[in-house]
Amino acid sequence: MNKQSKILIVDDHPLMAEATSSTLKQIDGVQIVGIAGNAKQCLELMDLHVPDIVFLDFNLPDQYGDEVAKIIKGKYPATHLVIFSGIELSHLYNHLIGLEVSAVISKESSGTLIKSLVTLLMENFTVVPVPVFHKMRVSSGNLHQTDLLDDDEVNMMTMIVQGLTNEQMADEVHMSKRTVDNYVRKIYEKLGVKSRAQAVDKFNQFKHIFDSNRR
Numbered sequence: 001m002n003k004q005s006k007i008l009i010v011d012d013h014p015l016m017a018e019a020t021s022s023t024l025k026q027i028d029g030v031q032i033v034g035i036a037g038n039a040k041q042c043l044e045l046m047d048l049h050v051p052d053i054v055f056l057d058f059n060l061p062d063q064y065g066d067e068v069a070k071i072i073k074g075k076y077p078a079t080h081l082v083i084f085s086g087i088e089l090s091h092l093y094n095h096l097i098g099l100e101v102s103a104v105i106s107k108e109s110s111g112t113l114i115k116s117l118v119t120l121l122m123e124n125f126t127v128v129p130v131p132v133f134h135k136m137r138v139s140s141g142n143l144h145q146t147d148l149l150d151d152d153e154v155n156m157m158t159m160i161v162q163g164l165t166n167e168q169m170a171d172e173v174h175m176s177k178r179t180v181d182n183y184v185r186k187i188y189e190k191l192g193v194k195s196r197a198q199a200v201d202k203f204n205q206f207k208h209i210f211d212s213n214r215r
Helices: 014-024 039-049 065-075 090-098 111-121 130-138 151-161 166-173 177-191 196-205 207-214
Strands: 005-010 030-036 053-056 080-085 103-106
Touching: 005 014, 005 039, 005 111, 014 030, 014 111, 030 039, 039 053, 039 065, 053 065, 065 080, 065 090, 080 111, 103 111, 151 166, 151 177, 151 196, 151 207, 166 177, 177 196, 196 207
Parallel strands: 005 030, 005 053, 053 080, 080 103
Antiparallel strands: none
């Protein structure tokens, strides 16, 4: 490939950022234009270099990755964004695809996968995990569905965070306990969790997304 692809790495963990940089430098036709430790530095380097690909950590100290992605795509729609995260984000794929993110991969991904992904992005293609691909095929007739919690589910989770039991929640919203049990089971499925503690942890982690989805 004759064209040099410029890549920006955004990660607040210096060792991870350097390891990612070392992996990417092994790819022919790649130039690392900078490493940013937070969203502010990322946006400054975006304006300075206008990279072709950005490896963007989801949890940055000053802003969430999806919020930064929205800003970047608003100014530089041709830039490929790779959400590069140490936490599991499969339940947010529809949300991130809606922001026109090009890929979502784990920080535990092998160097081979990372290099393959960049090679594909340079050709304007991407990779999708097989389980997600299968889910996309099943859902293809209903592209507007998302895995985000709806208003009622957010209200239920808010009460769970406050420590209410299913019985107390049923009294609060004037529903039967069975109905509340069904709500909670559906919430667990959407969040990909199996316990109340896991649900609370994941809800708090992504509350900004659920809140923005309600506006």
